[in-house]
Amino acid sequence: MMLSDNDLLKYSRQIMLPQLDIDGQQKLLNSQVLVIGLGGLGAPVALYLAGAGVQRLILVDDDKVEISNLHRQVIHRNQSQGESKVNSAKCRLNELNPDGEVVTYEQRLNEKELLPLIEQSDVVADCSDNFETRFLLNRLCNKLQTPLVSGAAIRWEGQLTTFTMQPDTPCYRCLYDEISATDQSCSSNGIMGPVVGIIGSMQALEVIKLITGCGKPHVGQLTLFDGLDLSFNKLMFSPVKDCPVCSK
C-alpha cells in the first residue's frame, strides 16, 4: 500500500522517527485496536491512537458522560453530559482524524461478544475500572494470543504493564489473584486527572510500539507511578508455574 500525500504530511513527524518510518506508518494504517473503557485512561488512548493513524478503533463502554468525569476524561466535553461515552468519544475522534474508522458498543460485552472483536484486533487496551473486566480480557487475550496493554489508576497513583501472551511470558492472572483483588473506585477514593492522562498516554505508546514493532514491549514489568513525588518504580514479574490462565 502506498501512502497518499495527505498521509505523508499528516503523519510526517512520526514517520520521521527511524524506528517507525513508512513501514511502521503502514502498519498503523492497517491496524485495529479494541479499547475497553472510554474514561480517564481510554480518553488519551483513543485520542493518541486515532491521531497516530490506527485504521479502526473499536470502543466499548456502557456509561454515559457525567459532569464529575470531565476533569480527567478529556475526550468528553461539557455539552456531552448525558450522552454515551462511546458516542461522545467517536465525535471527537472523527474530528481529530476523519480518515480513521470508529466502531462503538454502548454496552458491557460478554465473553461470546468479545471473542471475535479480540480476534480481529492487533492489540487490546484495557482501560476498564474493575477487576472482573481485567480478568476476563486477560483470559480471552491469552486464549487468542492477542497482546493486551493494561493500565489502572486511583488517587495519585497509576500502573501499567503489557502482556504479549507469548510462551514464557506472564499474564495478568500471574500478577493478581482473582480472590484477593478488590475494586477501588474513583468515586469513593478520588483520582487526580493528569495521573490517568500519564498512564493512558503510556498505554497508547505501548499499543503503537506493539503494532509497529518499535522498541521493546513492557512485558514482565509493572511500572508504578506516584504523582505526589513524581516517581516511577518498576517491578519485575514472571509467569506463575500453576497459573490457571497461562500455564496450560
Ligand SMILES: [Zn+2]
Ligand atoms: Zn498467567
